[in-house]
Amino acid sequence: MATKVVMEALSPTMEEGRLVKWLKNEGDAVKSGDVLAEVETDKAVMELVARGDGILKKRIGNEGDASPVGTLLAVIGAADENIDALIAGAGTSSPAPAEAAPGAAQEEGNAAPAPGSAPAPGSAPVPASQGAEAVQQPAAARTPAAPAMPQPPLPPSGSGFGAPGSSTPSAGAPPQDGKRSRSSPLARRLASERGIELSQIHGSGPGGRIVKKDVESAVVAPASAQRAAAQPKKAPRFITRDGDYQDIPNTQIRKTIARRLAESIGPVPTYYLTAEFDAGRAADMRAQLKELGDDYKVSFNDIVIKAVANALSEHPEVNAWWMGNHIRHFNRVHVAMAVAIPDGLITPVIFDADRKGLGEIAAEARDLAGKAKSRKLTPEQYTGSTFSVSNLGMLGIDEFTAIINPPEAGILAVGAVEPKPVVEDGAVVVRQRMRVTMSCDHRVIDGATGARFLQTVKRNFENPLLLVI
């Protein structure tokens, strides 16, 4: 039985890949798991491995050519096997079969350039002129584990069941995002009547189908969430909660805010909060650490990341994703940092940054930046962040705004640390200052919420001793 070698989705956002180099020749014996070729994805150079045993009978893909995910690149078969039919069927580019690209954001079509890793400098959010293509910044783009795009809500069910002329809301009409959630007609009807989004429900029927009892038990769930909220508040930092996150159902006002704001400004209704931090103590700390040797070196950015991470653990409402139908508050803090690379930029992630020491963060940040520049990051290293930090201070930028990485709700743009005149006790003095601008997704973070969070970041950054206790 011959095995097809196809262009696989090697990163969550990959739609096509460039065959860099064949590592096996026609006629070579290969085993499942052997590396056949190097493939350049949108993010990195990755390895394409064999999915079957046999002889590499035929190489179809040419080095240097880019081809869409799912394209036949080679055939593995038995020595005496006739594979002509397989090759003949190769054609131009067969679309990726579902199993060839698990979790890939196939439905996104030609998404806007540099999705998901674009805290590019510049003030404007996605220009409106890019229209529909740009509208859906893929929620799933950076996170293989994340659910795909939210389901569109059910069509309205007309004037109640069985009323004259109310045909079933096209009973089985699948949502248009290509990832259909399976549900029974009765479950759909119940959900639509009760205003429950099917995408919020876990299906327990055959093959994960959503059935009546799933909808009924989904109604009960919010009550238990309230109970959890009523528990006494623990210490603000290093809060331990069960699971990785909580999904907070959207209230009507939240839905209205989301809809109205998006209509007004674009797919991610962003606003900006700017503040100036005093960097005196941070600078002193850096200097002291530097004197202890290179092993103890930390950058301003490392301190910012730590300050942000600790603040996020105190403000879960900012450490959140916009999921379309609900907001996801994360219990863990994963901070992405934008790294410029020759042909773009990428955002490697420091996982659990709130729990890591400053030194640990500094070492990890150096390592990740190095890997990013040599394009050696694996998808796990640049997906799953809950908040991002972009720093152009080293390039002499005083102040800028960054673009949010959906489904994250915020990004902090950090400018250069510079001496500036400030008024202290009625006198003008020179102090080391740093300007930051936080871009906030208004659907998730309201103005005051963002401001309070930024206050905490400021407190943490201006009192770096807080970051080591």
Added chain:
Amino acid sequence: MASFDVIFIGGGPAGYVGAIRAAQLGMTVAVIEREALGGTCVLWGCIPAKALLESASIAQKVKKAAEFGVNVGETSFDYGVAMKRSRAISTQNSKGVEFLFKKHKVTYIKGTAKLAGKNAVIVKGADGQEEQHDAKKGVIIATGSRVKGLPQAGLELNKTTVLSSDEVLVLQSAPKTMAIVGAGAVGCEFADVFNAFGTRVTLIDVAPGILPLEDSDCSAELTKAFKKRKIDVIAGAKIGKVKLGKDSVSMTIDVAGKSQTLEVEKVLVAAGRAPNIEEIGLKENGVQLTDRGFIKINDKMETSAKGIYAIGDVAGPPMLAHKGSREGVVVAELLAGKSGHLVNYANIPNATYCHPEVASVGLTEAQCKEKKLDYKVGKFPFSANGRARTSGETEGFVKIIRDSKYGEILGAHIIGSHATELLHEIVVARENEFTVEEIDLAVHAHPTLSEAVAEACLDSLGKVIHA
């Protein structure tokens, strides 16, 4: 001594189906059976009874043949021949199960089994020899049930005048008169059979109507149909004095304070079945029973003793072959480590094969009332159905009970020709949570009896076309 993954005790519809499924899933399987494969269903229940009912149906049709322009001349009916035909079909089916066992490599061990711990069974063969067999993954008890008579009413089974269905199935000829005590599925089916073969039948039940578990509309419709065929139906009856003669039985029957005496050649006791729980060693092995004497199981067919499972009649009502078969499939899948789709006990169809047939699934209207559900009823009579008219079988109707708000099919009750076949459209719909609207959306071929199902659904929506 042999070693298997699983051993089923009992080769009826629960045990043999479970065994085949288990073998399909790669387990080594043995079935221990003391009589013959197929159980009550194949040997003493469903299959032979349905063969006799087919004879009865032909008898009924022949009586009406002239109306259809078919003159058959003189006719006579011979119960003995019908009985022999039914036995032949029964044997054929039992052999069929043996063939399936060979095909799926299920070992058939003849004998009587006793539990020996959770992983072993001792089998006593016909020669009295005992042998122990191991079951590494589990032992499944599928010993079924048996008729038990009504000794408390003076109707102890005696194999001559007071009979169970087992004996009735092998009668050489139809008696002149027969009282059938118990008007559930079995009672109604035999009333149908013996009526067709010329017996004067009196059908008696303590409940206020026949087929007491069915919707009262179906019960009333069947009573009407039976009375038309001169079957005496006495509901709400209490049996008083019973006198057993040599060739006859006389008994007094009290209905609403009035007493009457009935003298018949044979009495068929069609009420009461008892689970076969004796001599398996349940108690010694820690297998608990329910208050009603069935083996207590959970939704994974596990008994109170680890490694011992129970399925079918012995594990509790409804005592239906298809319920047992499904439990067999589920237990096999669970033992194979698959997360089986557990048995949906709320969606097990009921079927009575008398003429007209009665079939149902889900709640009756009385149960909906009791549960204070907000429901709507749709009904369509076969007298308004083209196909039913062509075959001259216009008795009966389809009744659909649906939830007022969401259209969920709460219950379906069909009485009429081929009702037991028609019902499955609704069973599939309910299993998939289709509502009455999806039934209507599916185009039904014309002319078919199935159109009546769609029309009843439409009627529940106030949109019926042909009535």
